[in-house]
Amino acid sequence: MKNKIIYALGAMMLIGVTSCDLTEKPSSFYEKDTYFVTEGKARMAVVGIYDCLETTDYYGQNIMPFFGSDDMFMVRGTGSDGTRRDISHYLYNASNTWIASIWKCAYQAVDRANVAIASIEAMPDFAENENLQEIDGQARFLRAYIAFDLVKFFGDVPFSTEYTNGFGNTSKPRTDREQIYSQIIEDLDYAKTHLKSGREVASSEIPCSGAARTLLMRVYLQRAGYSLDRSSRQLTRPDDTTRKNYFEAVIKEWEALKAEGYHNFYASGYEQLFKNYSQLTLNNQESLWEIAFEPNQGLKDNAGVWATYNGPLVDAPGNNAGTSSYMGRANAFFVVLPYWKSFYESNADGSVKDIRRDVNFVDYAIKWNANKAVQEKSHTSADINKNLNRYPGKWRREWMAPGWVDPNNTGVNYAPLRYADAVLMAAEAYNETGNTTEAWKLLNDVRVRAGATPISTANYSSLLKAPKLYDLPFIPDGDDAGKFRTALYWERAFELCYEGQRKYDLLRWGILQASLKAAQSYMESWIPGPDEYITDAARKDWDAVKWAKSNYVAGHKFTAGKHELYPIPLTEIQSNAALNGENNPGFE
Template sequence: MKKIVYILLVIFIFSCEDKLELSPVSQKNVDNFYKTENQFYQAVMGCYDGLQSAMLKASFSYMMTESRSDNAWQEVDYDDGRISRFTDDADLTVLNSAWAGLYNYIARCNNVIQSLEGNTELEADVKAQFEGEALFMRALFYFELVRFFGEVPLVDKVLSIKEGYAMQKSSIESIYDFIVSDLKRAAELLPDVKPSANPNRATALAARGVLGKVYVFRSGYPLNKNEWGLAGTELKAVLDGVGDEGFFDNYNDIFDYNFEGGEQAIFSIGCKSGAEGEGNPFPTRNAPNGMNPGNDPLMIPYGGSPYQLFLDDYILGSIFDEPNDVRFGYSVQTEWLEKSGDTITNWPFCQKYKNGPVSVSYDWDIDWILLRYTDVYMLYAEAQYYQNEKTEALNILNKVRKRAGLIELQAADIDTEDEFVDMLLRERRKEFCFENQRWFDLVRTDKAMDIMKTFLAQYGAAANFTSRDQYYYPIPQRETDVTGIK
């Protein structure tokens, strides 16, 4: 199977914006730089490279999501440790990395979109594909920004240096409106099905799936826009477009190298081992640093890392709070071999995606699923519940539970809205543990304050979470110093 291998050579186009360190990132005028299909292809691959970094490889992709949630506890006083303990502030290095990185990637998308305007050299379908992909990825980058920081500057074009300094924040609703607009247009422009040669390229179904998810988020905290009908329409279109083949009978197959690019993956980020750092770092990053490298089931090729998500019995017991959940054994490895030769049984780690070729450390040849069928399916259940289709919502949750080996829920288990939300969060936590979704789910349902204070109390840190203002990270101090945005 051929995968996208992101073309890093095009990144020189954006070198000036990195040196300026402005945000929103500014750069020299690139009008008329892109003309041929190959030039645009390289530029779009540069956008995909940014997506791979932002959603998988950059430290903020997990530090600001999973480490913030009750799915991990980082004790040490590094960036993720302070994020876990809610003692982060505007000087935290990872916040600046997220802000600067995401705006850099948005600038790449803006370059493509602006350069396509008035282009007469490309075939219409090729031009539509490139524009749709750039719009789709720009929406994803803004979706991360607005969920990380709340109000942020809205940049929809290539900026001059002066314009970059002058940008101000836009409201959360304005950012979401922009995301919706980009995704709607992307869905109109993109092909309906994955191209067989490059199954990791965006499709109309991927755009509609993300759009449905955005409507779910707009229906929750802080906007509470009650767009469940809109969400349901988009999500159902994706489910119908993919068909039942998207719901794998075996949970572990979702993350199996042999099935990558399949219907369970509405949209995946392509990873390729041995291609100049384009592999998936997730399996190595989550393995303990003291692990003995090797091919034994108790080892990881090339060993682990110091950047793993730290789990303990309290965390795992609260996630997998029902016996016989097959997702526990698929998601967590409880024994491993230390370099000393000892077998360690009290230091569990996430083992999702731990298969497929690997050529060097952090370089696995297995795609990262950014939007999977079960996510769309469960979001659709949520939308249906709020449209008074409670029986269908219950049936969907039970189908997911049955695959996991759990007993079915009864209507009485979710008799009230609070009971439904609590149950939904429990089910999503089990299904998507360590996939960077939990924190965002807690915030959009406005359950983060209560759930996280209980969790933090276990580690003596409950007093650090004092306000819903902490649902969002502070604007990086470096950004405030340069532009005045705060």
């Protein structure tokens, strides 16, 4: 049974800027110096940080196109909308409202974290109270997680660990991302020491020490990789010695995570792992941390759209049907590039070998049959061609219990940190420090869990080169380390697709533009194989080139030296004098 974090925010103190002219404080306002007097109120302050993440304006909805701008999936339709489509297709500008909402929520969360951390650490018994230290560890973990978002999305941004306590310090200049990285690592080093272990936490909705270590691994890898330098408008990365230190830090965190002896691949398998999210079942064996959502009896404050925006299309029940026996609708704004189904490994007879294929890739819709008064799967050629029914399948309405509080919103959680990701990150670090043997072992552990064939020198070309996949000329594979990098390119896609890591993997590897162009080229030349459609008529009617040009355009629209970062929202540029009117490259 899912035990949601309680969103009892009515007693939350106001932590934004308040006018000095107020003579009467609002009922929701609490003085900081008198609020932090009990563990309960300290926890309530941290719940306020979670609340910023658990809203449709951030991880509940608006973050999704930030993920869907890679070489695997995207928002359906390319007409400019000033929101999700523009983000997914690299058509956005500084006036994009969804980018602005991410910026606003992230800074609200950082400010709440700053208040909570400073105030909790100032409580009289903090040094002796392990419960307060664990609460503080949650706050530091959340501040680090959100600060990492800001760096990935926007680069050098205004950042401070001091809370905003008046209009006088609302305008802040940019902080070099390396300074922000150092603060993120400091916060996570604290968190990994003071958070409870995976065995001890009450729920996967509460970060554990393993979550902090895994996030540290991700931060070190991103810091070791490429990022856009604002001055030169070129991708740069640290020197080789510094990079080696970061990779060794990844390995150190991995060894500590493994030594804990708790986190592992989910015992019931890959498919059940993802069914658990839709079935609202919590298990932190593989999901090291989940961002929680709750429809709240129809209110939208903490509801998400996981399984409706990024799952298979579901028609709402018609004929005024009641809710108790039917699924809510799913708008299915995101679609998968169709050739990915054939990229997963299959048996000789065409049956599934890599079980991730039929979890990750869905090529049907659920339509309303008015004659039978049922919602049923539809595989018809008309649906395939007209509606592009190839969807992310990791979150699905059909896996949820019948009925709904809201037809669009769900209580399906998002897990940004998984054990399988930690395994692949460790594998990458081992490869980059010369231990490619261990790297292959870890990567193949992930493949074996999925039922896929372990990669070896003997089968490398047949599994990872054309015609099975398309070749990657931008990744030299003349030695074993290069072959591993090619394998990792594909394996992280197969394992972690749609979970928010792909674009930022490609960016830190310095191949985002090349990958988008390769996907675009392959899409425009792709001819469906005989097993990819239901009927010969569907194969005949399919026009891959037309589909690509009118739907997947990222490879054409991406501009190097610009689209590696999002623009700082125009409203921030106009209101923050310390930014001197300077936006990120290409958005001036």
